[in-house]
Amino acid sequence: MAWRNNNQGNLRGSPYQIGRAHGFAVFPNEAAGEGALRSLLSNDPYSSLTIDQAISRYAPAFENNTAAYRAAVGRGIGVPASTRIDQLTNSQFDALVNTIRDIEVWRPGTVVGP
Secondary structure: OOOOOOOOOOOOOOOOOOEEEOOEEEOOOHHHHHHHHHHHHHOOOHHHOEHHHHHHHHOOOOOOOHHHHHHHHHHHHOOOOOOEHHHOOHHHHHHHHHHHHHHOOOOOOOOOOO
16 A cells, blocks of 8 residues: 555655545655655654654554564664664665665555556
8 A cells, every 4th residue: 555655654644645545645656755754754843853752653552563663663774762863864864764664565566457
């Protein structure tokens, strides 16, 4: 579903979305979906949070295994969980986005039909 919605982070809403499907935002293309995820993480309230705080907010326990999510992000970025999002280097921020994308199971699918 993440691929079909061009929504690598499975965001529930965004000012950049063009619609909704099954409770998730739909973006016009992959770049817009990634841009929405990057914008969310690089602005308030996320930018001033630590990685652990940000993931706890992004992937709450009522719908995720938050501890496993935090651990996977920590492995993917390779920095202490106490690091603030706004202190990440560009490559570490890219790793954060790519790790979330992997956890949210963004995988290209196959278009079928006319």
